[in-house]
Amino acid sequence: MKIKKMLALVLAVIMVVSLAACGGSAGGDAANATSIAVCLASEPDTIDPALNSAVDGATLLIHLFSGLAKWAQKDDGTLEIVPDAAKELVEGVENEDGTVTYTYTLRDGLKWSDGQDVTAGDFEFAWQRAASLELAADYGYMFEVVDGYADIVDVDDDGNAKNPDAKLNVKAVDDKTLEVTLANAVPYWNELLAFPVYFPVREDVVSDDGWATDPATYVCNGMYKLDSWDHNSLITLTKNADHPDAAEVTMDTINFYLSDDANNQLSNFKNGEWLLIDDVPTNEIASIKAEYPDEFFNVGQIGTYYVCWNVNEDILPEGSDLEGAEAETAKAEIRKAVSLLLDRNYIVDEIAQGGQLPASSFVAMGLTDADGSEFYKNTGFSSDFDGYFNTSADALESNFDSAIETLKKYYDYDEAEGKFTNFPTMTYLYNTSEGHKAIGEYIQSALANVGITMNMENQEWATFLNTRKAGDYSIARNGWLADYNDPICFLDMWTTASGNNDVQYGKGDHESVAAYSLDLTDLGYDTKVENGTWAETYDVLISDIKSCTDNDTRYKLMHKAEDMLMDTGCLTPIYYYTDLYMLSKTVKGFFSNPLGYKYFMYTTVEA
Amino acid sequence: MNSKTLLYIVKRVLLALFTVWVVITITFFVMHAVPGGPFVGEKATTPAVQAAMEAKYGLDKPPLEQYGTYLKDIVTKFDFGPSLKQRGRMVIDIIADGMKTSMKLGLIAAGVAALIGIVLGAVAALRRNKLIDRVIMVITTAFVSMPSFIIGALLLALFSVQLRWLPANGSTAAGLVLPIITLALYPMAYITRLTRSSMLDVLGQDYIRTAKAKGVSGARIIFGHALKNSLIPVLTYLGPMLAYIVTGSLVVEQIFAVPGIGRQFVSSITNRDYPMIMGTTIILAALIVIMNLVTDILYKVVDPRITLE
Numbered sequence: 001m002k003i004k005k006m007l008a009l010v011l012a013v014i015m016v017v018s019l020a021a022c023g024g025s026a027g028g029d030a031a032n033a034t035s036i037a038v039c040l041a042s043e044p045d046t047i048d049p050a051l052n053s054a055v056d057g058a059t060l061l062i063h064l065f066s067g068l069a070k071w072a073q074k075d076d077g078t079l080e081i082v083p084d085a086a087k088e089l090v091e092g093v094e095n096e097d098g099t100v101t102y103t104y105t106l107r108d109g110l111k112w113s114d115g116q117d118v119t120a121g122d123f124e125f126a127w128q129r130a131a132s133l134e135l136a137a138d139y140g141y142m143f144e145v146v147d148g149y150a151d152i153v154d155v156d157d158d159g160n161a162k163n164p165d166a167k168l169n170v171k172a173v174d175d176k177t178l179e180v181t182l183a184n185a186v187p188y189w190n191e192l193l194a195f196p197v198y199f200p201v202r203e204d205v206v207s208d209d210g211w212a213t214d215p216a217t218y219v220c221n222g223m224y225k226l227d228s229w230d231h232n233s234l235i236t237l238t239k240n241a242d243h244p245d246a247a248e249v250t251m252d253t254i255n256f257y258l259s260d261d262a263n264n265q266l267s268n269f270k271n272g273e274w275l276l277i278d279d280v281p282t283n284e285i286a287s288i289k290a291e292y293p294d295e296f297f298n299v300g301q302i303g304t305y306y307v308c309w310n311v312n313e314d315i316l317p318e319g320s321d322l323e324g325a326e327a328e329t330a331k332a333e334i335r336k337a338v339s340l341l342l343d344r345n346y347i348v349d350e351i352a353q354g355g356q357l358p359a360s361s362f363v364a365m366g367l368t369d370a371d372g373s374e375f376y377k378n379t380g381f382s383s384d385f386d387g388y389f390n391t392s393a394d395a396l397e398s399n400f401d402s403a404i405e406t407l408k409k410y411y412d413y414d415e416a417e418g419k420f421t422n423f424p425t426m427t428y429l430y431n432t433s434e435g436h437k438a439i440g441e442y443i444q445s446a447l448a449n450v451g452i453t454m455n456m457e458n459q460e461w462a463t464f465l466n467t468r469k470a471g472d473y474s475i476a477r478n479g480w481l482a483d484y485n486d487p488i489c490f491l492d493m494w495t496t497a498s499g500n501n502d503v504q505y506g507k508g509d510h511e512s513v514a515a516y517s518l519d520l521t522d523l524g525y526d527t528k529v530e531n532g533t534w535a536e537t538y539d540v541l542i543s544d545i546k547s548c549t550d551n552d553t554r555y556k557l558m559h560k561a562e563d564m565l566m567d568t569g570c571l572t573p574i575y576y577y578t579d580l581y582m583l584s585k586t587v588k589g590f591f592s593n594p595l596g597y598k599y600f601m602y603t604t605v606e607a
Numbered sequence: 608m609n610s611k612t613l614l615y616i617v618k619r620v621l622l623a624l625f626t627v628w629v630v631i632t633i634t635f636f637v638m639h640a641v642p643g644g645p646f647v648g649e650k651a652t653t654p655a656v657q658a659a660m661e662a663k664y665g666l667d668k669p670p671l672e673q674y675g676t677y678l679k680d681i682v683t684k685f686d687f688g689p690s691l692k693q694r695g696r697m698v699i700d701i702i703a704d705g706m707k708t709s710m711k712l713g714l715i716a717a718g719v720a721a722l723i724g725i726v727l728g729a730v731a732a733l734r735r736n737k738l739i740d741r742v743i744m745v746i747t748t749a750f751v752s753m754p755s756f757i758i759g760a761l762l763l764a765l766f767s768v769q770l771r772w773l774p775a776n777g778s779t780a781a782g783l784v785l786p787i788i789t790l791a792l793y794p795m796a797y798i799t800r801l802t803r804s805s806m807l808d809v810l811g812q813d814y815i816r817t818a819k820a821k822g823v824s825g826a827r828i829i830f831g832h833a834l835k836n837s838l839i840p841v842l843t844y845l846g847p848m849l850a851y852i853v854t855g856s857l858v859v860e861q862i863f864a865v866p867g868i869g870r871q872f873v874s875s876i877t878n879r880d881y882p883m884i885m886g887t888t889i890i891l892a893a894l895i896v897i898m899n900l901v902t903d904i905l906y907k908v909v910d911p912r913i914t915l916e
Contacts, residue, residue, distance in 0.1 A: 042870075046694040053648070136659040138652055153655040161655060210695045231704045232866030233778040257776055259864035260874075263760075267775040268864075270768045462643030462879050469651070479649075499651025 035253035036587065036605055038276040039268065040598070042260030043232045048212035049199035050130035053138035055596040056278070060256065061196040062597055063237055065222040068104055068123070068178075069193035071599070073591045081190045085110055085118065085200070085221070089190050092182065098549070099147050099169075100185045104178045109244045112202060113218075113225045120172035122200040127170050127180075129206070130197050133161055139197040142483065143168060145189065147181040184549055188486040195484065223249050223601050232258055249601045250589060266582075275584040275605065276598070282435050285353040288582070295582050298355030302366040302594050303481035303577035304490070305352075306359070307428075307443070309335050309570045312508045313474040317411050317422040325515035325531060330410060335569030337406040340399040341446050344391050347574060351438045354580045359573035360387025363490045363562050364482065366576070366594050370555035375487050379562060387573075388566045404450065419451025427455045430477035431464040439574065440477065471504040478502060481577065485594065488545060491561045495539045503570045506534035516564065520544065523553050538564055616904065623896040630892040631885065635677065638884055639670050645691040645879040664691060666881075677885065687889075688882035692875075698886040705868030706853075706890070709860075712783060712867060713853030716790035721845060724795045728802025729834060735807065743799060750796035759789040759862040777865030786863040790856060794848050798841055805837040812836075839910055846902030850895040 040056040049061050062070070070084040083089050087107045092100035110118035129135055131143040131152060143149045151166035169181040182189065192198060205211055205219045212218060218226040223245060224237035235256040239249050257274060259265055265277040266284065280288060280296070288296050309315075315331055316322060322330050344358030357365060361376040369375045380388045390399065407413070411420040428443065430436040437458065444454045454475070459467060468476050482489040492498065496506030504510060511533065518537040520527040525544060529537050541561050548554040565571055579596045589602040646652065646660045661667040665676065680686040687698035731743040750758070762785045767775040774782040809815065810833055818828050857869040868887065875883035906913045 042874075043693070045692050048694065051694050053650070133655055133659040136652075136656045136663060138648065138650070138656075140656055141653055153653050155655045155658065160658075209689075210697075213693070213695045230778065230866070231701070232870065233776075233864075257778060257864070258866070259776060260870075261861045261864060264763075264775060264862060264864045267763050267768050271771050271775055273774055273776070461877055462647055463641070464643075465647050465649065466643040469647070499653065499657075 034251065034605075035255060036251055036276075036600055036603060037255040037257060037274050038278075038598075038600065039257040039259050039265050039274045040278040041258070043258050044235075046212055047218075047226075048206070049196040049201060050126065050135060050137050050139075051212075052196055058196050058595070059598045060235065060237070061199060061222075062599065063222060063224040063254065063601060064218075064220040064226060065196065065199040066110065066118075066243070067193055067196070067199040069190050071194055071593045071597070073599075073602075077591075079591070079593055081194055083107075084194070085123075086193075089193070092185055092189075094185070095181070098184055099181050101179060101181045102189075103173075104180075106176045106178070107244065110221060111242055112205075112221050113240060115242075116202070117175070118200060118221045119175040120178040121175065122202050123178050124170050124172045125203045126199065126201040128168055129201065131168050137197065139195075139483075142192060142195060142197045145182050145184075145186050145192070146170065147183045150183070184547055186486075187551055187554075188484045191484045191486075224254065227253070234258060251600055251603045251605075254600050269582050269584070272584075275587050276581060276590070276600075278581045278598070280354075280580050280582060282353065285580075292582065294585055296580075297583060298578040298580050299592060300366045300594060301481065301577045301579040301596055302364045302485065303479060304359050304362055304364045305356070305439075305479045305574045305577060306362065307475055307572040307574060308468075308478040308503050309475050309572070310471055310473055311503050311505055311510045311568065311570050312471065313426075315424055315426070315474075317424065320410070325513060328510075328513045328515040332567060332569040333406055334410060335572070337403040338447070338452070339569065339572040340389060340403040341450065342443060342572070342574070343396055343446070344574060345393050345396075347439055347442060351442060352435065352575060355578050356575040357578075358391035359576045360385065360389050360391045361562065362565055362571045362573055363487045363558075364480075364576050367482065367485055367487050367490075370552050375555075375558075379559060379566075407450075414451070417451070421451060423452040425453040425455065426474045427457050428475050428477070429457050429459065429464065429467065429473040431461050432458045436477050468502045469499070471502070471507065476502065479577070481596075483595070487555075487558045487562070491545070491558060491565070492542050494565055495542050496535050497539075503568075505538065505568075505570070510534060518560075518564070520557070520560075523556055612907070616900075619900050619903070623893075623900060626896050627889065627892050631678070631681075631889060632674075634885060634888045635674050636670065638879075638881060639673075641879070643879050645881060647879070664689075681889075687886040690880055690883050692878045692880040692883070698882045701871060701883065702868060702886050702890055705866065705871045708777070708865060709867035709869065710853050712787055712790060712865065713849070715783075716787045717794065717845070717849050717852050719787065720791040720793075720795035720798055720848075721841075723791075724798025725802050725834075725838070725841065727795075728799040729806055729829070729837075731799065731803045732806035732810065732837075733829070740803075743803075747796035747799045750792045751800070753792075754858075755789055755793060755856065756858045756862060758792055759785070759859055762789060763862060775863065777860070777863045777867075782863065783865070786859050786865050789859050789862070790852060794844075794852065797848075798844065801841050801844060802837060805840045806833060809833045809837040835909065839906065842902060842905055842909060846898040846905075847895065850898035854891045854894055 040059055044052070044057040044060060045054060046052055047057055047060050047064070049065055052058060052061060066085045068084060068086040069081050069089055071079055072082045073079055081089070085106055086104040090102055090104060092102045094100050106118065106120055112118055127143065130137055131140050131146070131149055133152060147169035148167055151163045154162045156162055171179055173179050200221060202219060205217070208217055210217070215226045215228055220226065223240055223243050225240050227236040227238040229235050235258065237254045237256070239252045240246065257268070262279040262281040265274065265279050266281060268274040269277045315334055316327060348356045348358055361379050363375055363379070365374065365376050367375045369378050377386045380386070384390065385392065407420060412422050414421050428440050430440050440456050444456060447454050467473055480490060493500035494503065494505055495501065501507070514531045514533050516532050516534060516537040518527060518529045518532065518541060527540060527544070538561065541557060541564070545554055545557045545561065548557060579592065583590060586606045588604050588606065590598070590600065592598045646657055658667070665673060680688065690696050690698050690701055693701060727743050731740040734740045763775055766773045766785060773785055776782050777786055815828060815833060818832060854868060857873050859865065860867040860869045871883065872887040875887060
């Protein structure tokens with residue numbers, strides 16, 4: 001009797017629970033095809049266009065704002081940069097001092113979401129603000145190409161700005177005309193104009209520090225308005241019917257759900273609630289590919305996963321009498337040989353499993369050369385393969401043999417065991433993550449196979465960044481994603497003074513190592529250095545690239561820079577990144593760009 | 608309330624404030640001692656920008672001075688400062704947002720756990736060694752030993768992905784049902800077992816036997832004497848459990864994408880968002896201290912034999 005009562009109680013509870021469920025989840029997105037529910041990541045740090053430095057934030061911003069230019073998809077599926085708020089993307093006019101001035105006219109009918117007109121002054125204000133030290137935005141350096149930026153960030157030894165009144169050379173001639181002057185012409189200027197940090201904001205709106213956290217104060221000028229923001233849970237954008245391009249916008253409402261858990265995202269995709277998810281659990285990729293062959297995507301992303309070596313780490317055998325430039329040349333040869341011991345196909349197919357491609361260069365796949373061809377295919381020294389070494393499975397054995405031959409020159413080799421006996425023990429530093437650990441363990445076993453001992457050390461993310469920047473490691477996991485389609489993104493980070501110079505080029509002992517040569521006379525420059533230091537060669541080369549106005553020469557210089565980098569052996573490319581996401585078959589009209597931004601405005605959802 | 612009790616409460620409140628101060632101090636200095644900072648990212652900013660940021664948030668000052676300013680702002684203005692990561696938002700707002708959800712979730716889960724737990728525990732004790740007792744014990748043992756990430760994942764796979772009865776994210780009311788169940792199962796099972804053993808203990812006491820001998824009705828013995836007296840250990844557990852459960856469970860929030868305070872707490876540490884770390888730690892510490900105090904005072908209410916000193 002009692003048991004029956006208990007059972008009845010339990011049943012009653014279950015019924016109440018399921019009733020509650022019906023009340024909440026019914027309706028929603030499946031029934032209403034003019035809205036789409038997606039999940040990119042957790043709560044964005046900010047959706048202030050000037051402060052954002054994240055890909056998920058950028059995806060929100062391209063829906064909320066119209067900059068001078070935007071990415072668009074052509075009929076054949078390829079992407080191009082087209083005018084947005086500007087009537088056209090004009091050519092620059094070169095001034096006598098070598099600077100280049102662009103004069104843009106704003107198109108008619110552009111309004112802020114509160115009804116006011118968008119003016120050229122809003123652009124001027126937004127750009128000055130984004131580049132200012134007062135705002136101290138992560139992506140302030142994206143204005144580096146604009147005349148005046150160098151003065152803004154010029155600091156004395158105490159870190160105080162030398163020119164507190166410095167401004168960008170940009171001004172609104174009238175409400176419709178914006179004039180901007182670049183230090184010198186750069187080929188990726190139009191692409192920068194489509195970058196969120198270049199979007200306009202209005203002075204009276206952003207004077208409130210919290211303006212970008214609340215829909216009530218969020219004033220934007222794009223195809224969508226910020227309808228609601230339930231922090232850490234859901235951001236809803238609704239179509240702005242007053243936008244000049246509103247007729248092209250097919251999706252009325254976009255619900256961006258906020259979750260940082262890949263498994264949770266997958267559950268919501270599987271039960272049909274979310275139609276796009278931007279994160280996929282690594283250990284389920286194999287089964288997802290089998291289960292959802294038409295809904296799992298991996299598209300190219302311009303970035304490289306690599307291993308970096310501390311240039312100052314002594315890897316020569318104990319008792320080696322090599323010194324200075326000779327030692328550095330030997331170390332470079334050793335590092336390049338160790339790189340050839342790795343089977344990158346195994347790493348991408350068995351460990352990473354995300355459709356990544358084995359990398360044989362540092363400048364990533366997807367970046368284009370002067371003639372529009374792939375930059376990485378034009379690198380290296382052999383026409384038999386792309387990049388600096390052959391990553392194909394056929395070349396595995398010959399790579400291995402040549403690596404062993406090279407290493408034998410420096411280390412004792414036990415022929416019977418097939419192992420080196422006096423290679424110093426190294427430590428591999430990586431940030432805590434299953435994926436990074438698995439790749440580290442593979443490298444560890446590949447090296448152990450030839451008698452090289454490599455220990456593993458993991459650190460939590462912020463600590464790891466600190467250690468790696470300080471050069472307090474021997475080898476470390478690393479990765480780099482480009483901000484725009486130009487190889488310079490991958491090259492200027494390795495100058496001596498760069499904050500991203502994890503390898504420590506030109507620092508510490510390496511500062512005085514004169515092992516590098518640079519000859520630019522064939523390209524019309526006077527520069528010819530033999531046995532120079534890093535600062536005398538690489539740093540000079542990068543500054544030449546930055547001031548070069550001839551496109552072909554500029555690309556040739558960039559190839560030389562990458563040749564120099566790869567020749568040090570300090571960068572061991574592993575694979576080129578891909579962007580993984582799942583997209584429901586019911587969604588049409590979706591596209592994403594190489595920076596990982598996702599475009600939902602032109603989508604439709606089939607019921 | 609007599610003066611002795613009042614004095615005790617005042618003493619305890621002062622002690623509580625001292626505890627919170629110790630927590631603030633330790634957290635503050637340990638946090639600054641950990642390598643890395645809030646403005647360190649994969650892509651380095653220029654030194655000028657880095658310096659401007661640090662000056663803006665006062666991080667360029669010596670730690671002792673920062674500590675002083677921080678304490679002063681909290682005491683005089685209850686100002687926890689701005690988040691360094693979620694630019695434009697104040698720590699207190701972020702915490703309030705997260706606490707709203709976590710509180711709702713936690714209070715319902717705690718209520719459900721206490722109610723069902725006490726009933727099941729009492730039933731098991733009264734039907735000791737009968738089938739129902741055995742069933743209850745087996746089930747509660749299972750729930751006590753199963754970690755929440757397993758229970759959560761199982762519930763999600765069954766009710767969300769397979770049956771599609773409930774959403775898999777906590778952005779709607781219906782989405783909170785599964786996280787509440789996941790949160791409630793462990794304390795419910797634990798309370799059941801506590802109630803059962805405590806009830807068995809009480810049922811063996813002389814005064815119960817006396818009551819029975821005097822012919823007092825079964826219901827009156829259970830509800831008037833046994834249950835009330837067997838709840839003391841449950842109370843001890845309820846206080847800290849409540850504090851723990853309403854301050855958010857990272858695991859449950861993660862699995863179900865619930866916008867609670869637990870996720871904020873953990874991400875603030877990885878981000879080195881100093882004011883967020885301080886804010887969440889202080890709130891968490893204060894809640895636990897308060898709940899302990901309330902529990903101690905409740906003892907007295909339930910059992911007059913306990914003196915508060």
